[in-house]
Amino acid sequence: MKGSIVNSISKAVYLISFLSLIFIGTQFNMFFSMRHTIIENQKIIKMENDFYHIFNNEVEIESCFLNYTMGYQPSSKKITLLLAENSELIDEFIIKYHQNIIRKHANNLRQNHLNISTGISKFLSIEKNNLEKEMLLKEINETFFINRLLFYEQQHQFEIAYKKNINVIKNVISFKLLTIILLTIIILLIIIFSFHLKKFLTSKISFVQEKMIAYSKNIINNNFEQQIIYSDKDEFKGIFDTFNEMIQIILSQNSEMKIREKKYRYLFDNSRDALMISSLTGKFIDCNPALLKIFGATNKEEFTSFELKDFSPEHQADGILSSKKASVVFLKTIETGSNFFEWILKNIQGKCFDATILSSYIDIGEDSFILSTIRDISKEKQEKEKQAQSRKMDAIGQLAGGVAHDFNNMLSGIMGAAQLLQSPKQNLDKKSLIFVEMIMKAAQRAADLTSKLLAFGRKSAISSTSINIHKIVDDTIAIFNQTIDKRIKITTIKNAENFTIIGDNSALQNSFLNLGINASHAMPDGGELVIETRNLFLSKDYCEMSSFEIKAGEYIEIEFRDTGCGISPENMEKIFEPFFTTKVQGKGTGLGLSAVYGTIQDHHGVITVHSEIGVGTVFNILIPCSNVKAEKKQIVETVLSGSGKILLVDDEELIRTTGKHILEEMGYQVLLAENGKESVDLFREKFAEIDLVIMDMMMPEMNGSEAFYKIKEIDSKCKVIISSGFTKEENLEKLKIDGLSGFIQKPFRDYNLSVLIDEILKKDSCKKTC
Secondary structure, X not given: OOOOHHHHHHHHHHHHHHHHHHHHHHHHHHHHHHHHHHHHXXXXXXXXXXXXHHHHHHHHHHHHHHHHHOOOOOOHHHHHHHHHHHHHHHHHHHHHOOOHHHHHHHHHHHHHHHHHHHHHHHHHHOOOOOHHHHHHHHHHHHHHHHHHHHHHHHHHHHHHHHHHHHHHHHHHHHHHHHHHHHHHHHHHHHHHHHHHHHHHHHHHHHHHHHHHHHHHHHHHOOOOOOOOOOOOOOHHHHHHHHHHHHHHHHHHHHHHHHHXXXXXXXXXXXXXXXXXXXXXXXXXXXXXXXXXXXXXXOOHHHHHOOOHHHHOOOEOOOOOEHHHHHHHHHHHHHHHOEEEEEEEEEOOOOOEEEEEEEEEEEEEOOEEEEEXXXXXXXXXXXXXXXXXXXXXXXXXXXXXXXXXXXXXXHHHHHHHHHHHHOOHHHOXXXXXXXXXXXXXXXXXXXXXXXXXXHHHOOOOOOOOEEEEHHHHHHXXXXXXXXXXXXXXXXXXXXXXXXXXXXXXXXXXXXXXXXXXXHHXXXXXXOEEEEEEEEEEEEOHHHHHHOOOOOOOEEEEEEEEEEOOOOOOHXXXXXXOOOOOOOXXXXXOOOOHHHHHHHHHHHOOOEEEEEEEOOOEEEEEEEEEOOOOOOOOOOOOOOOOOOOOEEEEEOOOHHHHHHHHHHHHHHOOEEEEEOOHHHHHHHHHHHOOOOOEEEEEOOOOOOOHHHHHHHHHHHOOOOEEEEEEOOOOHHHHHHHHHOOOOEEEEOOOOHHHHHHHHHHHHHHHHHHHHO
16 A cells, blocks of 8 residues: 555545445335335235225126026115116226226226126016026126126236236345345455555554654754655655654754854843843843943852842932832833833942843743843943033033123223322322222222132133143142141142143132142141142043043143042032032132132143042042143233224223223323224224224124124224123134234233233234334
8 A cells, every 4th residue: 555545545435435325326216116116016906906896796796696587586676786886886997097908907897797787687677587588698697707707817917917016026125135235245345444544554653653753852862863764655755754844944943043042142242231131030040241240240150149139229219129119110021021210239349330221021932031231320420410510510600701791891990990090190199099009909809709700601711821730739839838737748749741731820820729728628637638640641532421622632630639528429519619618608709619610621621529528539630731841921010101092992981981091091092982883883984093992892782793893894904902801712713813903801900901902003013114
């Protein structure tokens, strides 16, 4: 049986079905044949009974008639009734049965009966015996004899019909018996075939079972190399071929899976983010090296030996117990599939840090896990806090700059008027001069206060000269040695090889003094102040991450380190804010550190602070280095005289009045304008006479910048000085490029103004001469 098993079974089923249909058809045919034969027999029996009934009546009539002729006669009436009754029976018989032979015999019988009936009637009507009556009796007896012959003939016909039906029944029964025998033989053959098929299928199934078990064991042992060889071309071959193809697919997928596993393992182990896999109960299962690093673990075994509670402080930032909050975030991860949240973690050494955690619910096979991606955001939060602090400082700086602008305008008028009163031309007595000097000192102190505000707000202009930082440190220490508590030890460590920068000597020295004085106040019982310098190279990445506007390159770091009481965490965020101070009222303005912050920003540098209560505070300042050597200039404060016509433009009447007198004292002729529009109109009218324009920056109707460009359109060679309580450095740079001659910060001394005017006019005179 090498062929298809399904085909063999199908053929057997088809054969059985066909034979069954033949058997059923044969049975139906035999049934109908038997039924027809039985019905025919019933008809013959009925016909025969009816015929016997007629014949019996005929015999009775004959008997009665014979008895009547012999003198033992019944009444003639009875004979007449029997004749009539039989006549009716014969007519009914002829009507009921239509077979030709029966009909022919019945008709003959009726004719004979009519003859008998007529003869008997006639015989009964003759009263005397005579020859006619004897002849008639003879005829009647002959007719009775003929009837008996007809009956015998008909009985023979009945017997022939019976025999015919019996033969039919015998044939049907024989055919049925033959069919049963044939079907029995076929069933026996099918049974034999079934046993043979069962044996074949059992052997096939056993073979398949053995092969499958053996091959399954190979698969369990990861042995996919062997294939099932099956040569028979039946349904099992398709199964084995499919199984072999499946194994090849498994081999291919297994290979791809190993590749993917290696790839994902590589990605998992080499990810910069810390990755961790834990069970739904919180048990650690796996982690990557990045996670070991942030938790301070040496290997996976050490890490997985800990529990989740070991890596969290008792409470989170919102005050909720870590254990209680962990249950909530775990449940949310399971319900929603993922959860992103911030968390305070604790490493093995016990140090806490801020982190973001992205937890994902994953299914691997029949098991479920939590995959957590952890990022240490401590530095990012610090940077955000620095940026927020920087934005807050900028906002406060805008306010400080605005206040300083209006204050400087008032101080300019006050100092200008005081300087005019100090002039010998006013011929004041000594007492009055003392009062004027008091006004000048108060104004100067106020000017110093506004300079601190402007330095904080990065609104004041700084001088750009080459400076020796070590020289400033030495000068600062010399002042400290004369002013601070002798119990404070001052140590300097000069490790910087490049100590030259470009900046403002006075501003930086004030910053260093502020830091040193603050350090001394933090050590009321004595201590140590260390000032150390070193060179650093800041990378581009570091500069981009910084909240300060700095560029990559070489920097000098100046570190002020004290052993004082330290700064509390709640005050650390506020120490650079203006007017913030921890000193008692009247002991500090709160502008010292804010001024330092502004000065360092003006020098394109960085200032940071680190402090610990009871240990001390460290301020680190970074300023870009320069290769230009520092030069020292000697300045003699003598008001310089000059000549020419100057247009003074300012919206403050006090400044216009005092400025006019100061300039006239210097020898200049003065024209006044109270806003930008008026100055442009006046300059257009008299620009040929005007040698210099001194203009405020912020004015109504038309500001100084707009007026500057209008005046330049009228006379491109006109000399213009901007005088302002504050202005942005970038605005001044643009004006300088477009022809601005100079800038002077309000409030200013008459000496500074005279030097600037003299320098600009002499330069212009030199150009004309040349």
